[in-house]
Amino acid sequence: MAFNSGIQGPTDAPTSRPLTGLESVENIPYQIERRGEAIQRTRVEYPKHTIGPNEILQYAVFPVFNDDAEDGFGFEATAAAIDVQCDDGSWLSELGAHDEAGFSIAPRAQYESHVLSVNQWNLKTVDLSQAMGKTIVEIDIVSWHSAESHTSLLPHGWFSDIAIATKPKPSENLVELIDIRRGTNSSLSYSRGNCAPAVTVPHGFNFGIPITDADDISWTYKYHVNNHSDNTTPLQALAISHTATNWGSERNVLHIMPTADVEKGAFGRKERELSFRHRGEEARPYHYCVSLPHHIDAEMTSTDHVVAMRFTLPETGGLILDQYDSHGSLVFNTDNPTFQISGYNDSKFGDNPSAPRMFFAISCNHPITSVHEGAIPERSNVSAAISFKGIGPVVIRIATSFISLEQAVHSLELEMPPEVTFDDVVMRSKHLWEEKLGLVNISGASLERRVSFASGMYRMFMYPNNAAENAGTVEWPHWVYADVSDPRDWRHGNDRTGCEVRQGRSYVNNGFWDTYRTIWPAYCLFEPDAAAQLLDGFVDHYRASGWIDRWCAPGPTGGMVGSSADIVIANAMISGVDLIDAESAYDAALRDATTISHRSQVGRFDNDHAVFRGYVSTATEEGLSWSLEDCLNDFGIAQASRWMLDHIDEHDPRRGEYAANSVYFRNRAMTYAQMFNSDVDFFMGRTESGDFRSSPQNFDPRVWGGDYTETNAWGMAFSVPFDGEGLAALYGGRDGLEKKLDAYFSTPETAHFVGTYNRVIHEMLEARDIRMGMFGLSNQPAHHIAYMYAFTGAPYKTQAIVRDSLRRLFLGSSIGQGYPGDEDNGEMSAWYVFSSIGLYPLTPASGEMLITSPSMPQSTIAFPNGVKTTILAHDWTEDNVYIQDVRVNGKTWDSLSIPITLIRKGITIEIDLGPEPGDWGTTKNSAAYSLTEHGKMPVAVKDMTSPADAMDRALLSSEGSVWSDSSSLGHAPQPNAALLFDDSFDAGLKLCPSDCVSYEFDNRRSIALYTVSLGESSVSLQKAQPDGPSEGGVRTSFGWAIEVSDDGSSWTTIDEQHSPTYPWDEQTRAFLISEPKAARFARFRVVGEHELDVRQLEYFEG
Structure with missing residues (x-):
């Protein structure tokens, strides 16, 4: 069986050095x-x-x-x-x-x-x-x-x-089991996490990271792949980092590297590197230490705005200061008692317009005796080699600010004054992490699982990151931040930002398309008050710029599909989080859903058509993915609208708006059903004309890309977690959904059908290697799929799949692995933590958690208010994966889900396990939350107007209207009322007071809700008045009436709006009819004093 291949070792090794072993050279x-x-x-x-x-x-x-x-x-x-x-x-x-x-x-x-x-x-x-x-x-x-x-x-x-x-004797303290290198044994072509090993405090402003490849601003710490021929790993720097993901978000990077001989004279990255072995590292979030040649030890710890480094050096040793590129400065003032080194840094990945300038101040515990400025010729303005005079290790404290050098110095004095030692900071940081990990206590788990759990909790609370700085005192903080929410050509100074400095707290570094699934529900469950602060930090992006970023790093970067902050906001509301500014949070989501964004980094794609068609067409890349994510987010806004309605004063002027939106967005959420192609039993993109993208003969669900973001048709066959019963109905009922899921978990992913990606991407290989059919737990779109058996009557299949996944897909923590794919901002870690304790947020904004089979005998959620909820898994073994019975506080619990409000009260959930499937949770009454009732088809109420019929059925009944051609499509000879029913925001009509647009239905119809899309906001309309708004308030200067008729001549008013609020240009709003009346005709009549730029009208039955 052993053979001599003539090859020393592995050659196709995407995450490790070829031809070598794990640690040894021979194989x-x-x-x-x-x-x-x-x-x-x-x-x-x-x-x-x-x-x-x-x-x-x-x-x-x-x-x-x-x-x-x-x-x-x-x-x-x-x-x-x-x-x-x-x-x-x-x-x-x-x-x-x-x-x-x-x-x-x-x-x-x-x-x-x-x-x-x-x-x-x-x-x-x-x-x-x-x-x-x-x-x-x-x-x-x-x-x-x-x-x-x-x-x-x-x-x-x-x-x-x-x-x-x-066998090593592990610590009983979970914090001491965290390994920040977990997920670093990765590369561009294969991911076991793709993590940066960050020393930081929870949600820290800065990271401190070791760097093995300083030329790479993305994969800076590579566990194995760029090892030396003797299989040692190079260290080229300890660094200040602000990375949100390896996939192109690093910025503002400072490099510090110890050297054994400061007079050596060659300090380039390869020349200065020192080798180490991973067993010579201690890698905790509060303390990193590595033993290097020449008896050098290098250490890091961190406060919020200060990264401290400690170096044990030989007599001839010193430090090399460097930056990623030459876009910065380095200034020495060795006589300054507070800080001796300062400068700024503009380094960033690619052309990230939102990366601000970072200012830094460095204080040293020993006097600097020599400075060799420009030590690295290609970065002479930002590099130096320095030596010190003194006894004992060299400690440097690096404070950073995005506001000014003065603020960096202030943060240094606040967080690490001279009397605070390196070891003091280590212990303070450790305590902060102990508080976070203390939110969930686990018992009876194996060492491998304890390491995975602890390291997962670290990743969960590593992001998002504080962007605010304390301009006050420790006792009386005054939080300010450099606003990057609306990127532009800022004119920064040498010691102060060109960004606007705003009051308050801001948070950055979050990809909501990833994080809405698990990590935000985790914040909301485990630490609701902190979740309110974190979320408000993103709502402040909206208050500053009018939008919350889809992918924030640190400003809007435009990655991924869906305005997923919408469902995050809704989930926080429904989960009982006491939001700091609920109305602004709601409005941020509302703007995403109802307006047109002219910036690709924010808002939704194709809102100028999708709002009316009910889907994003194939003319938009990954239009189906946008469509399904939009439906989920619209579900969230419907839930948020109902929450707002239930939590405001009865006299609040927005009550009618919230009531209308709860109905309108619930209906929009249901439009997912029109993307289901029953000829192939898969979701499929539709063209602008409404046809499905592919015929059954040309369709292969294994093919990646096209309609499907980072997956294929199989991967999006269940992307409706908010309506499991409706999804089951599309597949022919619960049995049909079960068969579809079974097929999904048995059809092998081969990574051969690359589709529009035109190459094998790492997600394909990772999904293939899981060996559970098409189940790509390695990537976020699949994270809910195993839980969809909750709508089949076979929840035991969820239990088996999840337990198997937890058992074998999160191994390898001690060698930089630990994840089956990208760990994005704590999301995959939160999947692991939730699934391990036996709870899962299948449907964000439902107010429920799904119950599943825990992977450990006992866990306790210790809420910050002192309340505890314990989950006990009786008869737990590796083979006992199936739930036999569940009790809550000693009473039988038949439902597959449990309310979050109940979990927060402090309860005991007992789960009996066995080796064979049980019948717990198999009745139709046991099912989890679903928008559609069991046994019913998912149906969205359609607009009663039609673009195809509008030329014959729509009529403008007033002279003097003016053609509005906002899209430069050309000019028609006269206004055409059909423009208001063509499912497009591109063009409309300028209607003057008393102008009317009527529409004839195919038979008598009863309007329960209608929408009006305006080109201008109400603020713009009021400013456009000849006299302007009065000082005492806004005048009733514009509005309309909705009228109905059976004969087209005698009209009855069923609704009238006077100066309705339209906060933004190009917005669609919904209005409820309090007393619907059946009629053959509907008419929109302009009232008030001002013309209206009307783009679309829609009428919906109840």
């Missing part, structure tokens, strides 16, 4: 032969060893994926393991030994468990307690081959680092 190749016996053994040279207490077998294995194999058989190389024979003839695999995930170490079990990842190193740990006292006489590579596969290429791979070691 042992293996190949699984296709011969008679299924089990094959090859002896490995290893000295005899008597097994002592607390000893483990460790080894690394790299199975190679066979891309030529039939679907499902490319993973045969994972049927390999290391086995140990003892002096009594027994084999370890026969003694019941298992790996770190609880799977048997027999090769067939390793293969069938899908626990090994392909094309990357796996670190296996096997407890030897079953064989304690026995003597190891032989260590073998053992493999198993399946008779079902017959590819010409034999399964093969490599082993390395085989050793008998002592």
Whole structure:
């Protein structure tokens, strides 16, 4: 089975250095032969060893994926393991030994468990307690081959680092189990998290990170891929960072690097780098330390606005100061007692218009004795080499500000004055993290799960990041910030920003398309008051610029689809978060949904048509994805509208607006159903004319891209978490949805159908490697799918899938892995935390959590107000994955979901588990929240007007109207009333007082709700009055009446609006009719004193 391939080691290794082992340089190749016996053994040279207490077998294995194999058989190389024979003839695999995930170490079990990842190193740990006292006489590579596969290429791979070691004694303090390197064993082409190893406080202003590749502003810390030939890892700097994601958001980067010889004279990135091994690192969020050659130790810790570094240096040593590029400055004032070094930094990834200038002040604990400015010629204005005079380690304190140098100095004095030591900051930061991790306490979990849980909690509270700075005192803070919400060509000074400095708190670094799914529900559940502060920090973007960013890093970057802050806001409301400014939060969502954005970074795409059609067409890239996300967000606004209505005074002037919006947006949410193509049983994009993009003959649901953002049609077949019953009805009922889900989890992802991506992207490979059909838990669009069995009568399938995912897809934390794909701003970590404790926010803004099978025996949510909720999993084992019964405070609980308000009261949830599926939660009354009732089809009420009929049915009945051609489409000979019913905002009519636009229905219809789309805001209209608004208030200067008639001549008014509020230009508003009346005709008549730029009219039945 072992073979000599002539190759030293793995060559296709996207996350590690080719041709080397995990830690060692040498590898042992293996190949699984296709011969008679299924089990094959090859002896490995290893000295005899008597097994002592607390000893483990460790080894690394790299199975190679066979891309030529039939679907499902490319993973045969994972049927390999290391086995140990003892002096009594027994084999370890026969003694019941298992790996770190609880799977048997027999090769067939390793293969069938899908626990090994392909094309990357796996670190296996096997407890030897079953064989304690026995003597190891032989260590073998053992493999198993399946008779079902017959590819010409034999399964093969490599082993390395085989050793008998002592089991480490882990800390009982969860904070001390956090490993900030988790997720860093990644690359551009394959993700195991794609994380930056940040030293920071929760939601910190700054990060401190170690850098292994200072030339790369995205993947700055690479766990293995750019190791040296001796398999050591280079360190090229410790750095100030503000990254939101590896995918292009890093900015304002300062580099500090120790050197053994400050007189050396060559300080470029490669020349200055020092090698280390990962076992020489301590990597906690409150303290990073690495041991380097020449007896150098480098450490970091952090406050909110200050990153402190401590260096143990030889006598000839010093520090190198550098920046990512030359866009900055570096100034020395060595006699200044407060700070000796200052400057600014403009470095950023690409052309990020929202990245502000960062000012910094650096204070040193020892006098600077020499300064070699311009030490790096290509960045001479921002680089230097410095040496110090003094006894003991060098400590530098780096304070940063986006406002001014003066503010940076002020933050330095506030947060780390000279009397505060490096170790003081370590302990203070540690305490802050202990408070966050103390929100959820877990018991009975394995070490691997405890590390994953703790590290996940760290990632959850690492983002979003504070952007505000304290211009006051510790006792009386005065928060201000440099506003970047509306990027422009700021004119920064050498010591002060050109941005507007606003009062208040702002938060940045969040991709809402990712985070709405789990992490914002986590903030709202675990820490509602803090969630209110965080969310208001983004609402302040709206107060400053009129919009909340879709992807904020630190201002709007425009990534992804959907204005997902809308559902985040709604979820906070429904979850009982006491929002600081609920009305502004609501209005921010309302603007996304009802107006046209002329900035691609904010708002929704295609609102000039989609608002009326009910979908974003294929003319917009990924239009279907936009459509389905819009529906979810509209559901959220409907929920938020009802919440606002329930929480305002009965005399509030917006009551009618909230009531109308709750109906209107609920109906808009239901338009997802028109994107379902029943000919193929998948959601599909529609063209501008309403046709589906593809015919059944040309449609393949495995193909990526096109309509589907970062997935394929399978991946979006269940993207309606707010209406599971409606989705089930589209598939023919609960049984139909169950069959569709079963097909999803059994149809293999092959990564062969690249579609419009035109290449294999990392998400395809990661989804393939999960080996659960199309289930791409590696990416956010799939995170809810396993939970959709809640609408099938088979919730036990959710329980099995989630438990399996938790058991094997989040391994490898100790070697920089830990995630099956990108960990985005804490979202995947929150999926892990929620699923582990047995709760899941399937439908944000529903006010409920779904109950599932916990992956640990006990967890307790300790709310900040002292209330505790405990979740007990009785008879918990790795094999007991199915829920048999649930009790809440001792009483039987049949529902699959539980109200958040009840969880917050402090309860005990008891979950009985067993090895076989139970019947808990299988009745129709057990189902989770759904917009559509069980057994009914999802139906959106359609506008009773039609673009196709408007030429014949619409009539303008007044002279003097003027054609409004906002889109330069050309000029018609006369105004055409059909323009107001063409499902487009592009052009409309300027209607004068007494002008009327009527529409004849196909039969008598009863209008329950209507919409009016105006080109100008009410503010603009009032300013346009000849006399302007009076000082005492706004005049009734414009408005309309809605009238109905059976004969087209005698009209009855059913609604009248006088100066309705339109806060923004190009907005659509909905209005309820209090007493609908059936009629053949409807008429819009302008009243008041001012003409109206009307773009669209819609009429809806009840």
